[in-house]
Amino acid sequence: MDMHNKFRPNPDLKLIEKVREVMRYHHYQYRTEQTYCDWITRYIKFHGCQKHPREIGKLEIESFLSHLAPERKVSASTQRQAFNAIVFLYIKILDLPVAEDIGHVRAKRQSRPPVVLTKYEVQQVFSWMKGDHLLMAKIFTGVDSG
Structure with a gap:
């Protein structure tokens, strides 16, 4: 995608408000917006709020996602949803690349x-x-x- 045509959120807004603005521009469902904002907030709080997400990267993403599986006992689809929200944050909001080789402890799919x-x-x-x-x-x- 050409960087000149990319939608840029209002720089005066707070991070979560930027997320909402971009999601509304791209016509995401309201429930998806709520869920992504929730995961992004959890991701930031998990790292103690001392650093802006722009200053943290691959290792922090891996540690957050790895924390979800064994400690929070989330399902594989929930963990994937959290990952997608974080990728959205880095690519669409912060305009930063996300490492493709993120290795984290994956939640196991349960056979029923x-x-x-x-x-x-x-x-x-x-x-x-x-x-x-x-x-x-x-x-x-x-x-x-x-």
């Missing part, structure tokens, strides 16, 4: 095996049901459908 009821358990559930609900449940599960 499907819950399957035994025939006996299905019969138990049906014994508690009556009328239309019982009929719908039997049709849905294929019991007594011929």
